[in-house]
Amino acid sequence: MLAIVVVRGSLGNGRIGPVIESYSSLAIVSFVVVAISGYVNAALRLGTLDELTTPYGILVLVKVLALLALGLFGLLQRRFLIRRMRAAASDRASGYFWWLIVAELGFMGLASGVASALARTATPVTEELVTTTPAYILTGEALPPELTAMSYLTAWRLDILWMLVVVFLAFFYLAGVWRLHKRGDKWPVLRTISWLAGLALLFYVTNGALNVYGKYLFSVHMLGHMLLTMMIPVLLVPGAPVTLASRAIKKRQDGSRGAREWILLAVHSRYAGFLAHPIVAAVLFAGSLWVFYYSPLFRWATEDHIGHQWMVVHFLLTGYLFVQSLIGIDPVPYRAPYPLRLLMLLGTMAFHAFFGLAIMTGTGLLLADWFGAMGREWGPSALADQQAGGGIAWSVGEIPTIILAIIVAISWSRSDAKETKRLDRTADRTGEAELAEYNAMLQKRGEREVTRR
Helix, strand or coil: CCHHHHHHHHHHHHHHHHHHHHHHHHHHHHHHHHHHHHHHHHHHHHHHHHHHHHHHHHHHHHHHHHHHHHHHHHHHHHHHHHHHHHCCCCHHHHHHHHHHHHHHHHHHHHHHHHHHHCCCCCCCCCCCCCCCCCHHHHCCCCCCCCCCHHHHCCCCCCCCCHHHHHHHHHHHHHHHHHHHHHHCCCHHHHHHHCCCCHHHHHHHHCCCCCHHHHHCCHHHHHHHHHHHHHHHHHHHHHHHHHHHHHHHCHHHHCCCCHHHHHHHHHHHHHHHHHHCCCCHHHHHHHHHHHHHHHHHHHHHHHHHHHHHHHHHHHHHHHHHHHHHHHCCCCCCCCCCHHHHHHHHHHHHHHHHHHHHHHHHCCCCCCCCCHHHCCCCCCCCHHHEEEHHHHHHHHCCCHHHHHHHHHHHHHHHHHHHHHHHHHHHHHHHHHHCCHHHHHHHHHHHHHHHHHHCC
């Protein structure tokens, strides 16, 4: 918002309306993020509703009211002020602009002031530090109950970051589909289902039982890894999000860059073209396994929260790029022929299986001072659990690979059928002129051979 104030003089009154509208969209997203994170933050420190009457609880209520007022103001500015700003003369448009800035700064200042007061107020919930167990010393959390089959459905540990990522990706995708529907354009239902299923699985991996037990059991960590890098991309890629964005988002007519322009610029950049090349994508996909688990990166991703988030993003992206090179619908600079796709898939499958076997048969414990020092009284030993993780990498990881092989084979068959039909239509339209020309060429070649003899 402050950046808009600084550059307002160079924008002119004709551009300030669209710029404020774009700012409003970003403000709404930010509002949702702040509201959800603030709610979780307050819930952790309040404990029960009875504690809302404490000084801390009253400050929380004041902050909630300020936040709601700010959100309501954002809605009003979108529906009222922007429309007035576009229709008003230059002097009145300037007045609307400054009224918007002053009012929004006022609400932001109120919310920030209450937040500062909250930070200096003692919370009703007392924090108790327990350092009596190895698991708590290593992870900062108590060891969860024994992992059972039911735990995969009942154990949850919400990660607000990935919860918001999934919600926003689902919302904007459905908004794009709805915009196409209103315009009279069709979007395949199976693409939407595939995209939402991939997001649902991503939500489960980052918030469900795998997020609870992944730091204590190598096998659970490996299961989450396989789903992130193989199964989730197989569901997300057929959703064709870039194609949907290019069709649903309005194209800018004033020479500026909006969401559509930035997305297409990123997709067609040299950097993206290099990463999306089938060979590069396959090397990143297969090589990341070995580099990650047999380098300090594995320790960083296990012990550090930022490292863990990097791991999720990295394996999700490398898996997405690899699947996109095989069965992708979105535009890419280079599309490999089907024989090369199958060859890459078979090569990565063998590479993947060899990695799983190496973990299964290994007798040295990876991160022995972590997985081997948890002090678990339930479950298999750390080494047996690690070898089970290798079996997961070998067996469970191959299921998406087989699915990919089937899809590539079917796509190859359909491509050949389409090419045959195209050639048949061309022959019918031209009276088989190409065939006649080819036969004539062969006849002339034969006549020249006879003349030589």
